[in-house]
Amino acid sequence: MIYKVSYVVVGGRHPGAIVNQENPPRLGEMVKLGGELFEVVEVADLIPPQGEFAYLHVTLRPVKKKRHKRR
Amino acid sequence: MKEVIELLKQSELFASLPVEKIEQIISIGRVKTFDAGETIIAEGEPSDEMYVVQEGMVEVLVASGALHDIPGPPELTPVVQLGRGQVFGEMALVDRGARSATVRCVEDGTTLFVIPRQAFWELCDADHHIGYIVMRNIARDLSFKLRHRNLPRALGA
16 A cells, blocks of 8 residues: 655644655654654544555644753 | 656556556656755746656745735745655646746755656557546646645644
8 A cells, every 4th residue: 555645734834745655654653854853643534545545644743852951 | 667667656646557558658758866955847937847756855835925026036935845756747737837836856866757748648649548547647636735735724734
């Protein structure tokens, strides 16, 4: 199965992405798009699967960079 | 060659075409590589090619708030990034109009499979099965892109 994924980013400036992949994204997983890291917060079928293709909608949120405390 | 066959098999545009038909499409196209920041196509320009992302990522941008009396190039707003297997430039293949968006390369070494419009139409005219399958899949792909475009608004993103 090929997963055609519509990634929508909530709470960031990234425009989102459409990517074909061999494995479906899972909740809590980290996804890298164009060099930026995001967390998967929602996965849903966008439209019913057809032939070899499944169509998914995935909501992402940006992963905040950890700030190192100065000592 | 094998790599391009695998790509086109995994691209929705050519889904359900047998390998020998995919090879016919490959015979009229070519592979091109771009680096981050390079403009692949520009909004408003004439169009005669369609592209399939083989590896890497591109970004689709549209001119926003362009006022003709303000000098300088219009501000470009990114609307989506397209990764492996995705197609762009297909609208021009269908309606022969000018480019509706600018597409820029996001990652160094992004590889695209380029299909020239004229040769592709000739192939579709000669083989209606290829023509029917690809046009059906283009319609499906455009529908998916519209749904993707509408989702952020619905989610308030």
